Amino acid sequence: AQSVTQPDIHITVSEGASLELRCNYSYGATPYLFWYVQSPGQGLQLLLKYFSGDTLVQGIKGFEAEFKRSQSSFNLRKPSVHWSDAAEYFCAVGGTGRRALTFGSGTRLQVQP
């Protein structure tokens, strides 16, 4: 069975500061990994995805994530956070032979001025 852990329920950063959101997954083979963002009152929007190849992937809105197989992690980063980044962020894992994704419980990001 596959699973995703997002250890941080809530994170507060100052505008302009760097950001790292943690994601650890459990899956027996090479995973497909995703990060989504959910603004208040809206559905989820895809930020980036990893399937294979280069372990550092770039996404929209200046986000990037790094796949580390040895640590079973796929952490999301941004060098300088903007107030509009305040939202909830979800990590998800998929795999071969399985149509559905498994989502983590989410990390809520608050940005202080």
Add this chain to the structure above:
Amino acid sequence: DVKVTQSSRYLVKRTGEKVFLECVQDMDHENMFWYRQDPGLGLRLIYFSYDVKMKEKGDIPEGYSVSREKKERFSLILESASTNQTSMYLCASNRAGGGHSNQPQHFGDGTRLSIL
């Protein structure tokens, strides 16, 4: 751009009622999904469908059923609504991906359902 449309943003129903949540996508996607979202629990998969009239149970199917009579439409049915089904419901769709979960899912804006 992919559009996933959920018929209602907010819905209030009474215990015991039969409730229908509708979802339509306009990109000819093979797969469609229903999730419920609760604080601290993330998204939990209720049911998904990979073709017309085909469905598979997700992690929490009890108390729910689904219907997919047309490729673009996927309905979630609460057979007899209960207060513990008060939640945010999200619909999503994606391409088949050869039967693997390697295609990004596109989400609707959600339906906030309250059961009184």
